Amino acid sequence: MALSDYSALFQNNNDTMFDAVKFGVAIVTDKDFEALNQVKVQYNYAWIYDKKPATEKKEKKMAEDLMEDMADVVTIESFVPQYQNQSIHFTGDDMGSDRAMIVMLLYIVMAILAFVFGITISNTIRKEAGVIGTLRASGYTRRELILHYMALPVVITLIGALVGNILGYTVLKQVCAGMYYGSYSLPTYVTVWNAEAFWMTTVVPVIIMLVINYGILHYKLRLSPLKFIRRDLSSRKQKRAVHLSTKLGIFRRFRLRVIFQNISNYLVLFVGIIFANLLLFFGLLLPSVLNHYQEEIQENMLAKYQYMLEVPTDAISGSKLESLLSLMQYSNGTKTDNKTAEKFSAYALNTIPGEAKSEEVVLYGVEPDSKYIKADLGDGVYISTAYADKYQVEPGDKITLKEKYERKRYTFKVKGVYDYSGAISVFMSRDKLNETFDLGSDYYAGYFANTKIKDIDEKYIGSVVDLEALTKVSRQLDVSMGNMMGLVNGFAIMIYMIVIYLLSKIIIEKNAQSISMTKILGYTNGEISRLYIMSTMVVVVIELLLSLPIETVVMNVIFRVMMMESLTGWITLWIDPKIYVEMFLVGFITYVAVALLEYRKIKKVPMDEALKNVE
Numbered sequence: 001m002a003l004s005d006y007s008a009l010f011q012n013n014n015d016t017m018f019d020a021v022k023f024g025v026a027i028v029t030d031k032d033f034e035a036l037n038q039v040k041v042q043y044n045y046a047w048i049y050d051k052k053p054a055t056e057k058k059e060k061k062m063a064e065d066l067m068e069d070m071a072d073v074v075t076i077e078s079f080v081p082q083y084q085n086q087s088i089h090f091t092g093d094d095m096g097s098d099r100a101m102i103v104m105l106l107y108i109v110m111a112i113l114a115f116v117f118g119i120t121i122s123n124t125i126r127k128e129a130g131v132i133g134t135l136r137a138s139g140y141t142r143r144e145l146i147l148h149y150m151a152l153p154v155v156i157t158l159i160g161a162l163v164g165n166i167l168g169y170t171v172l173k174q175v176c177a178g179m180y181y182g183s184y185s186l187p188t189y190v191t192v193w194n195a196e197a198f199w200m201t202t203v204v205p206v207i208i209m210l211v212i213n214y215g216i217l218h219y220k221l222r223l224s225p226l227k228f229i230r231r232d233l234s235s236r237k238q239k240r241a242v243h244l245s246t247k248l249g250i251f252r253r254f255r256l257r258v259i260f261q262n263i264s265n266y267l268v269l270f271v272g273i274i275f276a277n278l279l280l281f282f283g284l285l286l287p288s289v290l291n292h293y294q295e296e297i298q299e300n301m302l303a304k305y306q307y308m309l310e311v312p313t314d315a316i317s318g319s320k321l322e323s324l325l326s327l328m329q330y331s332n333g334t335k336t337d338n339k340t341a342e343k344f345s346a347y348a349l350n351t352i353p354g355e356a357k358s359e360e361v362v363l364y365g366v367e368p369d370s371k372y373i374k375a376d377l378g379d380g381v382y383i384s385t386a387y388a389d390k391y392q393v394e395p396g397d398k399i400t401l402k403e404k405y406e407r408k409r410y411t412f413k414v415k416g417v418y419d420y421s422g423a424i425s426v427f428m429s430r431d432k433l434n435e436t437f438d439l440g441s442d443y444y445a446g447y448f449a450n451t452k453i454k455d456i457d458e459k460y461i462g463s464v465v466d467l468e469a470l471t472k473v474s475r476q477l478d479v480s481m482g483n484m485m486g487l488v489n490g491f492a493i494m495i496y497m498i499v500i501y502l503l504s505k506i507i508i509e510k511n512a513q514s515i516s517m518t519k520i521l522g523y524t525n526g527e528i529s530r531l532y533i534m535s536t537m538v539v540v541v542i543e544l545l546l547s548l549p550i551e552t553v554v555m556n557v558i559f560r561v562m563m564m565e566s567l568t569g570w571i572t573l574w575i576d577p578k579i580y581v582e583m584f585l586v587g588f589i590t591y592v593a594v595a596l597l598e599y600r601k602i603k604k605v606p607m608d609e610a611l612k613n614v615e
Helices: 030-034 056-071 086-127 129-137 143-169 173-181 195-222 223-232 250-261 264-297 320-333 385-391 430-436 473-508 512-520 527-568 577-604 607-612
Strands: 305-309 343-349 360-366 381-384 398-402 409-417 426-429 446-449 461-465
Touching: 030 473, 030 527, 056 250, 086 129, 086 143, 086 473, 129 143, 129 512, 143 173, 195 343, 223 343, 250 264, 250 527, 264 527, 264 577, 305 320, 343 430, 381 385, 385 426, 409 426, 426 430, 461 473, 473 512, 473 577, 512 527, 512 607, 527 577
Parallel strands: 360 426, 381 409
Antiparallel strands: 305 446, 305 461, 343 360, 343 398, 343 446, 381 426, 398 409
16 A cells, blocks of 8 residues: 555655665554554654645744744654655655656757767768759759758657657556656556656657757758869868878778768767766666675674664653653663673764755764774764765864754864764764763663673664664665666667767768779778778777766766765765776677678678769
8 A cells, every 4th residue: 555645665754765675654453553562652643734834935934833832842752844754755856856867868868869860961961962062053942951851860850759658658657667666655557648748758859859950951051052063061171181100001091091081970979988888887886886885884884783772751751750760660671781782872963954955963972992983082073984975074174963853053073084884973972972962971872782682671772773774775776776777778788889880880981982992902891891990999999998087077976966965874986997897898899799780881882882973
């Protein structure tokens, strides 16, 4: 059953990530509810507005006013207004960010394909220059020719968009829906016609194709009819050919000439390679990052188990006598004989909203000679590496945190960074924390332990932080995005093949006469392939290598923005060196597959081509 206010399965509203793998919600009968462990029962209260606030700002003010009024009467353990409830909003926000990413991806792909079409048309104009000049001289306008050459790419784009819409509403709809069902608790999927989706996936791509190709055609067809008839398609004076040393050998010089003659095509190819490699990079990177995160968490856990204690409700809200008795029972019931156990105090504050949304920070108060937190705390504070990396804080800087439900703020000077990537945390001595927050000198909130504590009553244990709890984020991301990464990788390879094939094909067609002439001179198909296909292969290899550092810089920016805006907590971007090798091999193997197709095209170039359209 899907609940409207629990579409994202967050066990706790402060969690970095929901857990659809090991957590769920259910509605049961009274009889079934009574069969559950009543010790763990927690009572929550919800409210609705008599008059719903018109804006989120007004809702926030009303919620804060209600919270302050309630705080005067009872002790609030947790207060989650609707606009802060991740279980309600996370699904929609996540789908919204997915939508923005896919739309941007679509438009970038369309722009690249439009430029590829433009180059293809430019090559066609070069081949048909004489015919174009004759038509212009016969009275045909430039507008008519532009419409003629624009028709094919626009029609193909329109047909492709319509076919994509049909597939999206029929065959592929369950694939996309299945991805979200694997992550969220959603109601039954129903297909609904969406005019906005049609506009964004059909009309806008056609407009992109129209605009880019019109610009290219308008530029290419600006010459006079006489220039087309003469096949003089350059508006500038011909530059002298680059001098190449005779020591290079004829084949090397020939390949270099091919590269220099097709430099514009290779630049477009470079853009296509960067984009395809970026997609492939993301697809290969995420599983690697998540695996490294799990290993990193396991290696630098504060302790194998962190037991967070929970004060019983009747110790706070009961009568004075009941509260006193309950606190005495709590004090005795939370003592342990576990030899690995070490007390710590804890307090929760929130970061100040800014570049990242406000998130909870756990402040640990540890013993001076702690066997778990090995740091020279003294009177200073240390922050976790996750905190330092996310908020770019260094020793000597000051950090400001606030009470979650109050306006009170605290400022601390950072003494050092503690190697802990499991959470956004602050470490200080137990005495300092207890004094700062007026908790009492004997206060403690839990235990660090390397073995399970079995002699504390379950009702006093609020939560246990272990390896499974800390790796919840990576586990869920792996489940949620695993299938999508396969699609991203496949899409990247498809972009590779399309861009490389079309541009390689243009280079072969552009040099058809030269290829024909070399055949007449007795060169074999293999030797000719070494001249033309090897030239492009050299460029592809160079561009693949050049794209890697560019993509690393771009991915660092994208990953940081994603972590700052979409998630609480922090996952370190770690790039496995083998990813670069995999990216290069995928690009190279893709080109080899394309080269085989181009070799067949070279074989089909007839010898009499050299006698046609001689300039």
